[in-house]
Amino acid sequence: MSTYVALDSSTVIDYLRQCEEVRAVFAPDEPLWAREVGDGNLNLVFQVYSQADPRRSLVVKQALPYVRCVGPSWPMTLERNRIEGEALQVEWAICPGRVPRLYRLDVPMALMVMENLEPHVIMRKGLIARKRYPRFAEHIGTFMAHTLFKTSDLYLDHATKKREVARFINPDLCKITEDLVFTHPYMEAEGNRWNRLLDPEVERLRADQALKDEIFWLKDQFMTRAQALIHGDLHTGSIMVTEDDTRVIDPEFAFYGPMGFDVGAVLGNLCLSYASHEGHTLDPDERCEYQEYLLGLVRAVWTVFEREFRRLWDEHPTPWPGGAYQDRYLLQLLRDSAGFGGCKMMRRVLGLAHVLDLDSIPDPATRARAESLALAIGQSWVRERESLASIDDLITLVRHARPAFPYD
Numbered sequence: 001m002s003t004y005v006a007l008d009s010s011t012v013i014d015y016l017r018q019c020e021e022v023r024a025v026f027a028p029d030e031p032l033w034a035r036e037v038g039d040g041n042l043n044l045v046f047q048v049y050s051q052a053d054p055r056r057s058l059v060v061k062q063a064l065p066y067v068r069c070v071g072p073s074w075p076m077t078l079e080r081n082r083i084e085g086e087a088l089q090v091e092w093a094i095c096p097g098r099v100p101r102l103y104r105l106d107v108p109m110a111l112m113v114m115e116n117l118e119p120h121v122i123m124r125k126g127l128i129a130r131k132r133y134p135r136f137a138e139h140i141g142t143f144m145a146h147t148l149f150k151t152s153d154l155y156l157d158h159a160t161k162k163r164e165v166a167r168f169i170n171p172d173l174c175k176i177t178e179d180l181v182f183t184h185p186y187m188e189a190e191g192n193r194w195n196r197l198l199d200p201e202v203e204r205l206r207a208d209q210a211l212k213d214e215i216f217w218l219k220d221q222f223m224t225r226a227q228a229l230i231h232g233d234l235h236t237g238s239i240m241v242t243e244d245d246t247r248v249i250d251p252e253f254a255f256y257g258p259m260g261f262d263v264g265a266v267l268g269n270l271c272l273s274y275a276s277h278e279g280h281t282l283d284p285d286e287r288c289e290y291q292e293y294l295l296g297l298v299r300a301v302w303t304v305f306e307r308e309f310r311r312l313w314d315e316h317p318t319p320w321p322g323g324a325y326q327d328r329y330l331l332q333l334l335r336d337s338a339g340f341g342g343c344k345m346m347r348r349v350l351g352l353a354h355v356l357d358l359d360s361i362p363d364p365a366t367r368a369r370a371e372s373l374a375l376a377i378g379q380s381w382v383r384e385r386e387s388l389a390s391i392d393d394l395i396t397l398v399r400h401a402r403p404a405f406p407y408d
């Protein structure tokens, strides 16, 4: 097809029938069935199965010309689907098997045909259920080190890098992040929502000019620092896992931005889970044990990331110095990750788009305590980031954070 039309669970089957690329999975005329399963904020997602053999299946992901969770009143570019498809191609080339296999990218139809990841689950849901993922830190730390290093000026020649920056200019989705992560949570803005029990804290944060100055500083870094091709939305809802496998999905927010935005997203979302267990896990020993597990993941993700990043730097010929310069680069990256991770934690309590980890705590007062802890961790990461010397310093900030709720 060459003109855009939004598919449904019937027309998606007609569409797949004329795709040569899916012959490896489905025979030309075999009976198929489909269901729409998208639960994200933006797109349609169809799972399509062989009726005869449900082990053979595919996913079709199609962008809508608007933001799905808001509706047609918020139009959104279909170009995001091209960005996502091309980012998946780059990521697959660098880290094969860490993203879904892409069978077809149809730019006019704003859709991709991809591998259906089963039995993978969205990581956020697994963490709510206190599941453990023994390979996750190695997988995600390596994925981030390789994709970020190999799309940066540390690795690419100057002309390729600049062509890639141009290919991944993504103004509309970057604007969502600029508004929803860095700006709207700290002002009156349409779409903001928060637990009304947190009103005093929300008011205090909106009036805290020193904090807002730090967040504006980070926003400027996000908008101006074309350091590497970042995923741009690497929260635990963009990661699918089993005990043995980890896949990164949904890079529609990809663009050339600061590396710490991706690393901070992973670390910050692990700590959103940490905070949420104040509500999900009421037995103190069980809670403490799982929160320690999450902090262990924070340490392990950073440690793998740093080890791999340094290894790539040392092994690839690059005009950039190693030694003290490399140490300084990694330290700044840790501090950037803390700043961006802190912003990403706070926006999930104060802004338009929340996370299931916190929203699924039914009792408002229990939820407010968990949300207030998330705000405390996020603030400390933003405020203290330039004094961090190691990942253990970042973890110490989490351990020392206390919810302000209930208020005196």
Ligand code: SR1
Pocket: 041, 042, 067, 069, 176, 177, 180, 233, 353
């Ligand atoms: C309107 S889009 C809201 C959020 O969903 C995406 O996952 C991004 O995090 C975005 O900020």
Ligand code: MG
Pocket: 040, 041, 233, 238, 250
């Ligand atoms: Mg997404």
